[in-house]
Amino acid sequence: MVKLNLFDIQGFVARGYSFPCACYLLAEILDYKAGREFVGRVTEQVTSAERWEQGKPPSTLNIGFTWTGFRKLGLPDATLLSFPDEFYQGMSSRNRILGDVGKNDPANWEPVWKEDIHLWLAVYAQTADELAKRSDEMGRLMQETGGARLLYTQQASAIYIDGKPTSKEHFGYTDGFGNPDYEGVERDTVPGQGKLMPDGKWAPLATGEFILGYPDEARELPACPVPYLLGINGTYMVYRKLHENVASFRKYLDEKGKQYPGGKEKLAAKFVGRWLDGTPLELSPDRPDPDLVRDPSRNTNFTYRHDSDGARCPLGSHIRRANPRDAFGFNGELINRRRIMRRGLPYGEYTPADQPASDEDEHGIIFMALGASLYRQFEFMQQQWIEYGNDARLGNDKDPLAACHSAGSDKFVVQGTDDPRNTPFVCSGLPNFVETRGGEYFFLPSLTALRLIADGAVDPR
Amino acid sequence: MANLNGNMYGLTILSPILDDPKIKISHDTALRMYLQNMHRHERSPFAKVAGTHICRLVVMDDVVYVGSPAKEEHLKSKYLIFNSNLYGGVDAYLEEMARKIPDVADDIWSHCVGYPGVTDPRAFAAYMKKCQIETTFFFADVNDKTVEQTLKALQTKVEFTAFVEENQGRSPAELQREFAAFWERMRKSPPPDGGAKELTKGQAARA
Numbered sequence: 111m112v113k114l115n116l117f118d119i120q121g122f123v124a125r126g127y128s129f130p131c132a133c134y135l136l137a138e139i140l141d142y143k144a145g146r147e148f149v150g151r152v153t154e155q156v157t158s159a160e161r162w163e164q165g166k167p168p169s170t171l172n173i174g175f176t177w178t179g180f181r182k183l184g185l186p187d188a189t190l191l192s193f194p195d196e197f198y199q200g201m202s203s204r205n206r207i208l209g210d211v212g213k214n215d216p217a218n219w220e221p222v223w224k225e226d227i228h229l230w231l232a233v234y235a236q237t238a239d240e241l242a243k244r245s246d247e248m249g250r251l252m253q254e255t256g257g258a259r260l261l262y263t264q265q266a267s268a269i270y271i272d273g274k275p276t277s278k279e280h281f282g283y284t285d286g287f288g289n290p291d292y293e294g295v296e297r298d299t300v301p302g303q304g305k306l307m308p309d310g311k312w313a314p315l316a317t318g319e320f321i322l323g324y325p326d327e328a329r330e331l332p333a334c335p336v337p338y339l340l341g342i343n344g345t346y347m348v349y350r351k352l353h354e355n356v357a358s359f360r361k362y363l364d365e366k367g368k369q370y371p372g373g374k375e376k377l378a379a380k381f382v383g384r385w386l387d388g389t390p391l392e393l394s395p396d397r398p399d400p401d402l403v404r405d406p407s408r409n410t411n412f413t414y415r416h417d418s419d420g421a422r423c424p425l426g427s428h429i430r431r432a433n434p435r436d437a438f439g440f441n442g443e444l445i446n447r448r449r450i451m452r453r454g455l456p457y458g459e460y461t462p463a464d465q466p467a468s469d470e471d472e473h474g475i476i477f478m479a480l481g482a483s484l485y486r487q488f489e490f491m492q493q494q495w496i497e498y499g500n501d502a503r504l505g506n507d508k509d510p511l512a513a514c515h516s517a518g519s520d521k522f523v524v525q526g527t528d529d530p531r532n533t534p535f536v537c538s539g540l541p542n543f544v545e546t547r548g549g550e551y552f553f554l555p556s557l558t559a560l561r562l563i564a565d566g567a568v569d570p571r
Numbered sequence: 572m573a574n575l576n577g578n579m580y581g582l583t584i585l586s587p588i589l590d591d592p593k594i595k596i597s598h599d600t601a602l603r604m605y606l607q608n609m610h611r612h613e614r615s616p617f618a619k620v621a622g623t624h625i626c627r628l629v630v631m632d633d634v635v636y637v638g639s640p641a642k643e644e645h646l647k648s649k650y651l652i653f654n655s656n657l658y659g660g661v662d663a664y665l666e667e668m669a670r671k672i673p674d675v676a677d678d679i680w681s682h683c684v685g686y687p688g689v690t691d692p693r694a695f696a697a698y699m700k701k702c703q704i705e706t707t708f709f710f711a712d713v714n715d716k717t718v719e720q721t722l723k724a725l726q727t728k729v730e731f732t733a734f735v736e737e738n739q740g741r742s743p744a745e746l747q748r749e750f751a752a753f754w755e756r757m758r759k760s761p762p763p764d765g766g767a768k769e770l771t772k773g774q775a776a777r778a
Contacts, residue, residue: 369740521732536736 112294112317112324116159118343118556122172122232122453123321123480124159126289129170129234130275132455133245134264134349134476139228140257142184148257149173149183150564152231152248158557161296169235169244173560174347174552176200179228183563188570192335193553196485197346201549207489209497209514214546220351222262223548229258230349230552264351266455266476271462277388279456280354280473281511281543282378282463284388284403288410288433290449293317294324302411306435306442312411319482320451321345327446332482336570340563343556345480348450348488350549351457352512353474356467359543370524370535377535380524381510383429390429395422395532413442420525421532425502428511431495438501448495450479450487474547484551515540573707577714579624581706582655582664584699586683587648588630598682599649603630605678611766616675617655618766622664624711624718626655628679651683653699654706658717661703665696723762725770730757733772 116124139145157170175183177198181190196204202216202223210216216223231248235241245263252258268275277286291297291304291314304314305327318326322334323342334341367374379385385398392412394402403409414430414437417423423430425437433449436442458473481487494500497514499507508515510522518539526534555563562568574581589598596604606628609615617623629652636642657664668676669692676695680686685701687694713721734753738746763770 371740521736523732533739534735535739536732538736 114159114294114317114321114324115343115556116161118558119159119321120172120344120554120556121157121159121170122234123345123554124295126286126453127166127170127234129166129236130270131235131238131241131265131267132476133233133235133241134266135231135233135245135248135260136222136227136262136264137229137231137252137258137260138226139179139182140259142182144255144257145183145228146257146564146566148252148255149229149560151251151255153557153560153564156557156560166236168237168240169233171244171248172232172554174230174232174554175563176227176229176550176552178226180553180563182226182228184566185563185568186570189335189337189340189568192570194333194483194485196489197551197553201348201350201551204489208492208546209508210546210549211514212516213542214514219546219548220262223550225261227261227550230347230550264457264476266457269456269460271460278460279475280356280458280460281359282386283382283384284386285475286452287384287388288429289452290315290319292320292451300406300410301408305446306413308441315446315449319447319449319487320480322482326482337568340555340559340568342559344559345482345554346484347453347552347554348477348479348481348484348549349552350477351474351547352477353472353545353547355469355541355543355545356461356471356473357469358541360463360467362537362541362543366535366537371533372531376531377524377537380424380427380535381522383423383427391423391427392417421527424522424524426499426504426507426510426522428509431502431509432491432512434495434502448487448491450481450491453478453480474544480554510537510540511543513544514546515542573705573709576709576711578658578716579711579714580657580659580661580664581709581711582653582657582661583704583706584653584702585631585650585704586653586680586686586699586702588651588682589684590648599630599632602651602679602682606630612768613764613766615766616672618764619671620664620668622657622659622667622718623765624656624658624713624721626653626657628653648684651679656711661700662693662696665699666692669695718765719762722765722770726760726763727757729770729772 114124121127152171152173155171156173177190177193177200201208202219205211205216233241233244233248235244249260252260269278270276271278277284279285288303291299293314294317295314299312299314301312304312307313316327317324318332322332322344324331326332363374363378367377370377375386379391383391385391387398387400388403388409389398390409390412392414393408413435414423430437434445438444454475454477456473456475458471460473461467479488496509496512499505504523507522508520518541520540522537522540524535524537526532588602591598617626631650631652633646636644669689673689676689685698687698689695716724738749741749
């Protein structure tokens, strides 16, 4: 049994906080001495993964570094050279792998992404006031120590409908189902998450898929920078700002929904593999089922073995691509090393379905994903499953919703049956529903590693 | 027969490259320059040789022993590797090469030892076969179709996808009428030219 050191792992790594609002600060380290002081002062406040016996705190604080940030903080060369290539290169240099081309090319990203981003601070809070308080405190700490300069502040918040926070994103889908379970987490495995076992049951994935220092699915310890102490209980994070073209999405659905015999709402469900309320198509192909969505023992508990032709959940739908479960055979074993732990929140104003939407307004998702290998997990998934279709036997078709489409020539095929309400349908001329506005790779060290960095005591020998 | 995978023939030819210390630009360098400037895809000369699914030319300087303890060893000469996945007989294929692209064959293999030229296609084929080695672990993505059939199938797939998209939702009678017309159009249209990197909608209609 894996025992996680919850006092050492950052809380953001171990679990999603499910706080309604967040603020992500991107900063540059100005000087390695003052920078280390800043890191030390932040570390005193960093939220660990220890259990909240007294209930949720008003806010949380977490920190991550880019490779250049580590260099600026004076980490030794032997340590810097021990990080994986993709972390060293950074997200914008990996754009051809990730499909960030054309309009999504890093040249078109927000200006901040062309600056030297060294660190990422995440504040989550229960209220807007608490959020502002904690974020301002970080700004003051930067000035006080003279160690860092704030480059950018990204606000994010759950979308509020009727005054209540929801798990909706701007297109109207309910998001945030199905984060993989992994060993060491103190809760029962949710059926449908983790990995599929030969007996059809679900078990947690090996901890080393998500946190360094523990055995992974290959029963090996994941590659770790030196010294080991710097890496253990830490992990890598993908941060992507994904703009959503809400008007284009609605217009496209309106147009194609008129032609699709199942109607607009069902077509939207076919795009994702879930109805807007989150009901999995695989379990309820004809209608949303609110009871099913509310039941965590059922809402992500399915496989594709009885739907190999995609008549219920299309082969190219978003959730079937991002987590193919058993769709590629071998009882799902091919995908256990390609999972990611998702975090993230929407940003920007939500436009209710009955109000006119725009593409230009500032709204989208801050997509964050954690994993022990950026290359093996996130980058593979993005390149092979989101931006390409060969594994799903879909040639070069891409994810209808999340991929970068080339000049309206991409299509999405909805597989179907003889049922007149579920006929096959081809959605052609897909526009870019989602655009990359920026992103970077970060490393989220353990509390011990943060103290080593702050003390200038990272010693690779 | 490792050279065969289904009906696909995996041809591997290693032709020793001439070694002449007296000339200004060595044969292997001249060959590399020529190959690097050769057209690809639909403008590749090999697209004119019926039966070519895919082919590849590589100049091999030497092979390096990978293992322990390290060992220095060398080939007797530099080689030109010619790989081709082809449909049909090898003799007919090579002879057609001599007939369809004689200038290209000359430009390439005149840098090789014992090259007889292309004036006698059978002699050219015999020369090439003399340099042939067995293709082992041969994988073919398509192993039961001619090049024409493959091109036609790809074209049909592209055109049919477009047909479905353009006609979805029509009444059964309209659909049947449109499909009959589509079928006739596809049946009559010649296969697209070989070598294209990607087939796009409308090539059949233009053809």
